[in-house]
Amino acid sequence: MSQASVTKGPRRADAQRNYELILAAARTAVAERGGNIVLEDIARDAGVGIGTLYRHFPTRQDLLEATFLNEALELKDRARALADETASLEALVGWLRLQMDFGAHGRSMGAAVMNAKHTEGSPIQTACLGMRDAGAVLLRRAQDDGLVREDIDMIDLLRLTHGIVLASEQARDNQRVDSMFELVIAGIRR
Amino acid sequence: MSQASVTKGPRRADAQRNYELILAAARTAVAERGGNIVLEDIARDAGVGIGTLYRHFPTRQDLLEATFLNEALELKDRARALADETASLEALVGWLRLQMDFGAHGRSMGAAVMNAKHTEGSPIQTACLGMRDAGAVLLRRAQDDGLVREDIDMIDLLRLTHGIVLASEQARDNQRVDSMFELVIAGIRR
DNA sequence: TACTATACGGAGGAATCCTCCGTTTGCAAG
DNA sequence: CTTGCAAACGGAGGATTCCTCCGTATAGTA
Numbered sequence: 001m002s003q004a005s006v007t008k009g010p011r012r013a014d015a016q017r018n019y020e021l022i023l024a025a026a027r028t029a030v031a032e033r034g035g036n037i038v039l040e041d042i043a044r045d046a047g048v049g050i051g052t053l054y055r056h057f058p059t060r061q062d063l064l065e066a067t068f069l070n071e072a073l074e075l076k077d078r079a080r081a082l083a084d085e086t087a088s089l090e091a092l093v094g095w096l097r098l099q100m101d102f103g104a105h106g107r108s109m110g111a112a113v114m115n116a117k118h119t120e121g122s123p124i125q126t127a128c129l130g131m132r133d134a135g136a137v138l139l140r141r142a143q144d145d146g147l148v149r150e151d152i153d154m155i156d157l158l159r160l161t162h163g164i165v166l167a168s169e170q171a172r173d174n175q176r177v178d179s180m181f182e183l184v185i186a187g188i189r190r
Numbered sequence: 191m192s193q194a195s196v197t198k199g200p201r202r203a204d205a206q207r208n209y210e211l212i213l214a215a216a217r218t219a220v221a222e223r224g225g226n227i228v229l230e231d232i233a234r235d236a237g238v239g240i241g242t243l244y245r246h247f248p249t250r251q252d253l254l255e256a257t258f259l260n261e262a263l264e265l266k267d268r269a270r271a272l273a274d275e276t277a278s279l280e281a282l283v284g285w286l287r288l289q290m291d292f293g294a295h296g297r298s299m300g301a302a303v304m305n306a307k308h309t310e311g312s313p314i315q316t317a318c319l320g321m322r323d324a325g326a327v328l329l330r331r332a333q334d335d336g337l338v339r340e341d342i343d344m345i346d347l348l349r350l351t352h353g354i355v356l357a358s359e360q361a362r363d364n365q366r367v368d369s370m371f372e373l374v375i376a377g378i379r380r
Numbered sequence: 381t382a383c384t385a386t387a388c389g390g391a392g393g394a395a396t397c398c399t400c401c402g403t404t405t406g407c408a409a410g
Numbered sequence: 411c412t413t414g415c416a417a418a419c420g421g422a423g424g425a426t427t428c429c430t431c432c433g434t435a436t437a438g439t440a
Contacts, residue, residue: 012386012437038427049389054429115360149376156370163353163370170305180346180353186339187377202406202417228396239420244398 019056021046026067034107034169035064061116065124068113071102072127079134088141089148093185095138096161100181103165111162132158152188160184209246211236216257224297224359225254251306255314258303261292262317269324278331279338283375285328286351290371293355301352322348342378350374 011019025045029037039060043053057063078098082091103110118125136154143150164180201209215235219227229250233243247253268288272281293300308315326344333340354370 014437015387018388039429040427043389050429051389051431052387055387058429060428111357115357117360151369152373153369156366156373159357159366160350160354160370160373163355163357164350165353166356167301167305167349167353170307176346176349179341180350183342183346183350183377184373185377187373187375204406205418208419229398230396233420240398241400241420242418245418248398250397 015056018046018048018052022048022053022056022063023066026063030064030067030106030109032107035109035112039063064109065113065116065118065122068106068110069124069127071106071110072124072131075099075102076127076131076134079131079138083134083137083141088138088145092135092138092142092148095135096157096185097181099135099158099161100165100177103162104177108162108166108169111166114158114162147190148188149190157184157188205246208236208238208242212238212243212246212253213256216253220254220257220296220299225299225302229253254299255303255306255308255312258296258300259314259317261296261300262314262321265289265292266317266321266324269321269328273324273327273331278328278335282325282328282332282338285325286347286375287371289348289351290355290367293352294367298352298356298359301356304348304352337380338378339380347374347378 022042025042026037029042029045039053040050042063043050046053053063057066075095075098079095082095085091086094099110113124114128118128132154135158139148139152139154139157142148143152161181161184164177164184168177168180212232215232216227219232219235229243230240232253233240236243243253247256265285265288269285272285275281276284289300303314304318308318322344325348329338329342329344329347332338333342351371351374354367354374358367358370
């Protein structure tokens, strides 16, 4: 789904292979334990030395961002698909729900990554902007249809949905997540 | 303001004194660095050994909770004061804003503590429940006045405000915090 | 096959956490 | 005031995790 994992410039075959092994191990670990992954464990799971992990991902943040990158790309694609298929408000609401699902799946790493300030022009920065812009199209459609207030913007909406995920992280309670989300949707309606 | 720091049972004078020194140092540190405090630093600032710190607060969570306890008590008092002084909706909104201010001040520790599952009957659990109940009175009043939807409850409302604080932690942007909060308020109105 | 730029791997130093236990001290009883 | 001891102190040090550094191995090329 979406453009396969972004490959860096020309590298030796073993480097490329290890890069992907590490990323795969990190994705699994993040899904299980969230941002509290132990980097030495990732390296062991990937079957590489800790030095290799640090060469590919110099900081913890780098690894987490790479883990999240594919999801950002997929969320962008999903936004575009929804724009083609579904009525404006339903599309917007459906996409925001996807944000929460992805966020919960990644144990809120998505939210943490989204909100961090990224280097200008970095892959993750580009992916986040692309995702947000794709969402903004959905918002614009719903506003043009007169269904959503004009003074809402996508940045606030994304932050709020991520906030719901963050605040519900320990007390995993889908019932409450739904009612909070519904409350937010009520707030953006015209 | 509010009942002074909750003192434990009969203790030796030095124990009581150190308990308070540690707590004071922890409050300062949390205000500055949030939940990432280094416990050895706290002990040094308080002028006690690390062993003493751990005797009084066996786990990091214990210390953070104690740090937050006074704030919870004060928020309870503020809710009661607002109930006496102000129109129902304004009181509710004002109190929720206080929640966010306190949360931001404590670097989101409040939210983290509130959402953690506490031992039944522990001081922090009691304080959180007391605070929430006091807030629920404000909500009830606004609902009775027909200004707020009946299907809203205080748990969701608190989580949402804490979610806003959490999601805005890095990108400290008061403008956006306000607009998200306003959006939530719009969502609870009738 | 030989050469070298590239990549690998893990030992080990630093930061932080937390426990354990020998030493000190408040305070109550005599 | 002394004495006795439960209560409290404090910090050395083991465990965990992070991250760097550098000697070793190898992919790709000529």
